[in-house]
Amino acid sequence: MVTPVQDELAVTRDAFRALMSAHPSGVAVITTADAGGTPYGFTCTALCSVSLDPPQLLVCAGNNGSTLPVLAARGAFTVNLLHGAGRRAAEAFAGPAAERFCTVPWRPAPVTGLPALTEDAHATAECRVARLIPAGDHTIVLGEVLGIRTHTPAADEAPLLYGMRRYATWPA
Structure with a gap:
């Protein structure tokens, strides 16, 4: 017997948040910059690979954040994969927008010139926006990977x- 799907969602935001928090990521x-060079970014755990040919990945960006409109207008972004010592960057980019780039060292990435967090990331991927897909209160950003760089000695960090x-x- 098939159980019909309910039209209305009975799941609360808190219940869904609790479910997803039990799944480590x-x-x-994610960083970008506006036309004047002002950097923007946010902490992201919603990230995955999509395709090998061409190399693509996706990230999910909140619709109410300051970074998504800049990322969409720029058409490019950098994914900074953090290592264990990069927790301070994760916390900084989850906090107030004005303080994000003041406390975390960064430099322009070689392909796009967008911010790369070389001290807090074990690797970076520079991406061109291939597609933006609305998804509830977030937008799925599909990115074509233009360049990849691993950072030493952080490449050895977990x-x-x-x-x-x-x-x-x-774990080791």
Whole structure:
């Protein structure tokens, strides 16, 4: 017997947040810059690979954040995959927008010139926006990967994870 699907959602925001917090994810900081060079960014755990040919990935950006409109207008972004010592960057980019780039060292990435967090990330991927897909209170940003760079010595650091509302690193 098939159970019919309800038309109305009975799941609350808190229940859904609790469900997803029980699923640990890697932590990244997504960065971009406006036409004047002002950097923008946010902490992201909604990230995954999409395609090998061409190399594509996706990130999910909140519709109410300051970064998404800049990212869409610029048409490019950098994915900074954080290592365990990059927790300060994860916290900074989850906080007030005005303070994000004041406390975390960065430099222009080689392909796009967008911010790369070379001290807090073990790797970066520079991407061109291939497609924006509205999805509730977020937008799925599909990116074509233009360049990849690993950072030394951070390349040897364990990846930063987030789950159950706390940070951890990949076990040795």
